[in-house]
Amino acid sequence: MKKLPFASGKISMLHIMIVMLSMVLTFSAWQFSKNQSESRIEQRFNASRDRIVGLIQDRMLKYEDALQAGVAAMESHEGNMTLDQWRVFATHLRIDEKYPGINGIGVIHFLSDQTLGAYLEQRRAERPGFEIFPPHEQDIYMPISFIEPEDINAAAVGLDVAHELNRRSAALASRDTGDAHISGPIVLVQDANATSGFLFYAPFYRGDLPGGAAERRERIIGVVYAPFVMRNLLGGLLAKDLRHTSISISDSGQKIYDEHSSVEERHDPAPMFTDTVNLDVYGRTWSLDIRSNLAFRNDNTYSQPTMILVGGLVIEALILSLLILMVRANRKAVAYADEVTKELRTEKQKLVRTNEELEQFAYAASHDLKTPIRGISGLTEMIKEDLEDYLSSPGANPEISMSLDLILDRVQRMNDLTTGIIEFSRIGVQAGDCGPLHLCELVASLTSDFKLKPHQIVLESPVNEICTDPVSLRRVIENLVGNSVKYHGSPDQLSIAITCRETPNSLEFSVKDNGPGIAPKFQRRIFEMFQTLRTGDAPESTGIGLAIVKKAIEVNGGQVRLESTPGNGTTFHFQWPKQAASLGPIEAGIAA
Structure with missing residues (x-):
């Protein structure tokens, strides 16, 4: 009788290695899944970051379109629109609907000492009491002539943007290049909360577009401009409660917008992801510090x-x-x-x-x-x-x-x-009753059970019905056929031949397949408990089937052996006791 596994009372080194390997596979699967999840979450953050950057760029382009519309309106009037004409233009522009985040749209004229008097006379005819402020020592005047809607921007009417460096330098850069420019950080005079903002300029000239900086300075009339408060700009861009990221913006090291404060509702003190993006915006470089917030963390737990x-x-x-x-x-x-x-x-x-x-x-x-x-x-x-x-x-x-x-x-x-x-x-604890077993019926049953085509299992035997322990013999043949089916690489090409030959003392059985074969070094091991030659893409096996075959055969007094070379299939041979005479011959070579 075969010695039972664990009979020594100790766990063998092989079983320890199996458990350790299984644990390694478990931790490897966990680590792989963790890395995959983290990679997907990082991609979501990157997509959210890119969306914020893209929205800012797209929105600034849209604001520039509004300014260029104002430039076109001024040029259509040869640079000399009246207050009423500008109001009509701004009303039809519908900036509160089409350009959320913008404070207004207005006109700044560029003046010298020689043109200042005529300018004041014209403005005071439209708006009595119009004054330019504050006084400064620059040799150029840049007063805000119009700004709509005027009710929320009244404090800016008449403001001379030449008095302050950031306002003045951006306006002059716009004049000299002919391109739209934004100013460095400022505080709008109409902003009661005194928060960070900026001005956005687009120049217009007398006649056709000048070709060089000197000609532009000579023919400049003014700029169409838009004032912005940063909190309004970002609020109009994308509401914080719709974002999974928080953002702060700095210009030349000065923070002009910040959502990273701990008082923010969705502030995450230890964000899962952070990134910094430097964005060139109309002559300025904004540094965007983008971080994931609590909404991102809650939606991306895994x-x-x-x-x-x-x-x-x-x-x-x-x-x-x-x-x-x-x-x-x-x-x-x-x-x-x-x-x-x-x-x-x-x-x-x-x-x-x-x-x-x-x-x-x-x-x-x-x-x-x-x-x-x-x-x-x-x-x-x-x-x-x-x-x-x-x-x-x-x-x-x-x-x-x-x-x-x-x-x-x-x-x-x-x-x-x-x-x-x-x-x-x-096996062997309860002996099976002796009874007839029909080999043809057994082969037909195996063909059906393993979903094979009739020609894939061939029975070659001079006898059909034998008297034996039918349960045990059927178990042996089923396991051997199942083993062939399980490990064949191409199920449609599988071919199995079952033979039975009668000797004086026993029946000699063989089960032959055209599978991948078994290397000689593994041919003894496969009959041991928990042994399997499963490769990575083969079906998972318990490693008990052939051990059951061997024990059942030996309990019935027989021996099992195999013949196999890699690539040339496998043949299992075993003896089975002949408990009674064969009851009915059949022709050799019958197909199941």
């Missing part, structure tokens, strides 16, 4: 890696528990057997009974493990049912369903393993 790790560790714990339980059980059983053997060495019948008790003990140990396995499977199914509405929703995370399926798969493997151990332990 549970799949944790579920894989927990599920894997649970399975590893079950496997380890099984090994420990069997070691302890066999240690006790072996100790008991030794004691009985010493006392009853001469009583062979009692020794056989003791061995049967050992087999029963292994059966009971494996059978008892099925209860927690069923519990885990049932609990997982309940979780899937509870989450059914969520998993079928469009916004469901598909990785949760994959993780639950992975747990069920591992539980099924544990169930297959314990079932195999139970089947192995019961």
